[in-house]
Amino acid sequence: MILELKNIKKAFPYRNCEEKGITDHKDGDVNQVLKDISISVDAGEIVSIIGPSGSGKSTLLRCATGLETPDSGEIIYADGVKFGLVFQNFNLFPHMSVLDNVSDAPIRVAKKDKKAARQEALKWLDKMGLGDRGAAYPCELSGGQQQRVAIARALAMDPEILFFDEPTSALDPELTGEVLKVIKSLADLHIAMVIVTHEMAFAQDISDRVIFMDGGLIVDEGTPGEVFESANPRTQAFLGRYKSGNW
Amino acid sequence: MSLLTMIAKMSEGFGRTCAIFFLTLIFSLPLGMIVALLRMSKNKVVSAVTRFFISVLRGTPLMLQLLAVTYGPYYLFGISVSRNKLIPVVVAFSINYAAYFAEIYRGGIESISPGQYEAAKVLGYTKVQTFMRIILPQVVKRIMPSVTNEVVTLVKDTSIAFTVSYQEMFTIGKQIANSQTSFVPFVVAGVFYFVFNAIVDFVMGRIEKKLDYYK
Numbered sequence A: 001m002i003l004e005l006k007n008i009k010k011a012f013p014y015r016n017c018e019e020k021g022i023t024d025h026k027d028g029d030v031n032q033v034l035k036d037i038s039i040s041v042d043a044g045e046i047v048s049i050i051g052p053s054g055s056g057k058s059t060l061l062r063c064a065t066g067l068e069t070p071d072s073g074e075i076i077y078a079d080g081v082k083f084g085l086v087f088q089n090f091n092l093f094p095h096m097s098v099l100d101n102v103s104d105a106p107i108r109v110a111k112k113d114k115k116a117a118r119q120e121a122l123k124w125l126d127k128m129g130l131g132d133r134g135a136a137y138p139c140e141l142s143g144g145q146q147q148r149v150a151i152a153r154a155l156a157m158d159p160e161i162l163f164f165d166e167p168t169s170a171l172d173p174e175l176t177g178e179v180l181k182v183i184k185s186l187a188d189l190h191i192a193m194v195i196v197t198h199e200m201a202f203a204q205d206i207s208d209r210v211i212f213m214d215g216g217l218i219v220d221e222g223t224p225g226e227v228f229e230s231a232n233p234r235t236q237a238f239l240g241r242y243k244s245g246n247w
Numbered sequence B: 001m002s003l004l005t006m007i008a009k010m011s012e013g014f015g016r017t018c019a020i021f022f023l024t025l026i027f028s029l030p031l032g033m034i035v036a037l038l039r040m041s042k043n044k045v046v047s048a049v050t051r052f053f054i055s056v057l058r059g060t061p062l063m064l065q066l067l068a069v070t071y072g073p074y075y076l077f078g079i080s081v082s083r084n085k086l087i088p089v090v091v092a093f094s095i096n097y098a099a100y101f102a103e104i105y106r107g108g109i110e111s112i113s114p115g116q117y118e119a120a121k122v123l124g125y126t127k128v129q130t131f132m133r134i135i136l137p138q139v140v141k142r143i144m145p146s147v148t149n150e151v152v153t154l155v156k157d158t159s160i161a162f163t164v165s166y167q168e169m170f171t172i173g174k175q176i177a178n179s180q181t182s183f184v185p186f187v188v189a190g191v192f193y194f195v196f197n198a199i200v201d202f203v204m205g206r207i208e209k210k211l212d213y214y215k
């Protein structure tokens, strides 16, 4: 086990703009986004997290990666385990070349030798099918290419576990495939991956384990076969919408 | 007095005009960043106090601030007014321009998407590294047009130093105009400022172009 999340809870104050009008929240009312989430991830394991919008999937990844602090619960990484995160909207550094985007953190943060870090960055870019775009700037790339650079950037820090928050949701449908393909190609690197996705076929295909979240709780969990054939009515309702293509 | 003599005399003051201009930039550009960071401080008292000073500096005439810096110490503490007026001029200008630059910096910093900080954090950059390597370079590019505006204004504002009789170009021009009852020195001054600003525009344009390698 390389990561254990124990009884994670997180609440946010209601955002005025979107929640307003749906119900009248009293002052001090909070939105309990994560109600009690426990997950463990093994080395090299591929876990998909699926669930309706607003169920707390992003919040969970943000807690696991230190971008949010849970109100309670524990986040335990095994000794020396490093993590990476791939964002929905890439968050590349626009002022750096593709090569610098990938090699800057290894050089500045991990204090790797400059030349070695650049060579390694090129190797990762190559694996992402972008070996020849090192000199380009992010604004010159398609969304799919940018996301592949972001994946290379995360991999260059040698993570044992890589989180993906809807890595293809910001992409045109025709670019989704190329990104899913490279994510799939990472499976043999023995890096654990936790992937939040709305791509059900992909989740079913790639995962060792699927977690279905709804309303801040884990409702269903198991192998893809178990979850996609689950008897749980909430899982069925969610997957039913997906199967009928009715989003 | 011939036109050439006038130009020669005014050129002597031009060195002082340049001194105000460059010294003000050298001090106010970094000082503005400190002020901006104080203004964005999480400490509510620090940010409120800074905000108040910024609003005073932007809300009162530079001429008044210059008079206060030059003669204030005398009226308040009896400290004699310094002979070299360059010091109070640069102090007043630097503080005033720092306030303007601070607001420009703040706008630039706040316009950077939170995703940039988050990506840097997850990659393990320290706060200082994040600011210096990720945020600041992007801010510089975004604020260039506003900074250019301020710099162009500064060129013209150097003439305000005449209020404390600092012998920069405009002050000399005004003296010649008075003694010769001639309007010509003002025309000469106008041409000076215009050419100066043409150079500023050119230089800033080059810098902006240099930063044009990404969107």
Ligand SMILES: Nc1ncnc2c1ncn2[C@@H]1O[C@H](COP(=O)(O)OP(=O)(O)OP(=O)(O)O)[C@@H](O)[C@H]1O
Residues within 6 Å of the ligand: A012, A013, A014, A015, A031, A033, A051, A052, A053, A054, A055, A056, A057, A058, A059, A060
């Ligand atoms: N910083 C925040 N402040 C206030 N509310 C927040 C914040 N972040 C998330 N929320 C709220 O938490 C809830 C869950 O958000 P989250 O982004 O985790 O859902 P999600 O499962 O990732 O949904 P999606 O599939 O749409 O990405 C939403 O109601 C959202 O408005």
Ligand SMILES: [Mg+2]
Residues within 6 Å of the ligand: A057, A058, A059, A165, A166
């Ligand atoms: Mg989300």
